[in-house]
Amino acid sequence: MGRPALSETLSVDRVISTFVSYGMWALTIGIVVFLWLPLSQIIALSFTENSVLFPLGGVTLQNYVSLFTNESLLAAARQSALVATVSAAVATLIGVPLGFALARHSFRGRSALRGLVIVPLLMPGIIMGISLLVLFRVVGLSSGFFTTVLAHSVYGLPFIVLPVVARLAVFDRKLEEGARDLGADGRSVLQDVTLPIISPAIAAGFVFAWLRSFEDFIRVFFVGGTMDALTKEMYGMVVYSQGTEAMDPMATIIVLIVSIALAIAINLRDILEYV
Incomplete structure (x- = not known):
């Protein structure tokens, strides 16, 4: 039934x-x-003669010629890459020890510090840009390369700390204890055991901190001053309709570079697991 x-x-x-x-x-x-x-x-x-797909114009490489002869755009791209590299490195140097402190030590204010680390990730870009601009003016710092690196280092800090804390939370401490039992000192344990294991998390944080710095516009707009940045340069091209034929090739190259970097990172080690 x-x-x-x-x-x-x-x-x-x-x-x-x-x-x-x-x-x-x-x-x-x-x-x-x-x-x-x-x-x-x-x-x-980036390969067409006109600025719309339909009707499709002829295929050309003139747009790439315009890009590689546009020295101001190339200089802005180099500047943005330099800012992103320096700020991601600073965020990594600060974020890794901070991640260790939050994951492995108990101290007064630990919960508050953990919350403050996330604040730059949650704060609207315009609010962060204005507040940092006011702060830099109060302490007498002129807007430019240095202030942009400081702003992006703070902005990139959560991308380093959070993956490191997450990786250390599931880290098998017996591996470190075994290394100490075999005679390794604290420095050797850190260099030969701990850091190699958490390196994918650090790499993931660095990549995302670099990318977020490179593509940022709002914070650069407020604290960058007269510094040439790629996002500001491309924004100016759109507003003033000058040199726009070089924008699509530049965007294509950026997409290509980011895709290749992520593909290499994924093949070497699955860093996306820690993002």
């Missing part, structure tokens, strides 16, 4: 399971298309 009902239940479950499976595939494909369609359009436009 119970077998027909059981068969009907199994059939309904199978239908629902199939529907959910295909639905998830459709959702995934839709998200990928939504994310990559604008990027694909930019890449295609």
Whole structure:
């Protein structure tokens, strides 16, 4: 008597399971298309003679010639890369010890410090930019390269601390104890055991801190002063409609560099696990 009902239940479950499976595939494909369609359009436009895809103009490399002869845009790109590298390095040098302190030590104000570390990640860019501008003016710092590095170092700190804390939370301390039992001192344990194991987390934080610094506009707008930055330069091109033919090639090269960097990082070690 119970077998027909059981068969009907199994059939309904199978239908629902199939529907959910295909639905998830459709959702995934839709998200990928939504994310990559604008990027694909930019890449295609970098090789066309006109600024729209339809009607499609002729294929040309003149846009890339315009890019590599636009010295102001190239200089701004080099400046942004330098700022991103320095600020990500500063955030790493501060964030790794801070992550160790939050993960392995108990002290007064630890919970408050953990919350403060996340604040730059949650604070709106315009609020952070204005507040840092006011602070720099109060202490007498002129807006420029140094203030931008300071702002981006603070902004990049959560990207370093959070992965390090997460990795140390699941770290097997027996590995360090075993190294000490074999005669290794504290420095050797740190260099040969701890840091190699948590290095993917550090690398993940560095990559994201670098990328967030390189693509930032709002904070640079407030604290960058007259410093040339890629985002400010491209914004000026859009506002004044000057040299816009070099924007699509520059965006294409940035997408290519970021994709290659992430592909290499993923193949060497799965850093995305810690992001």
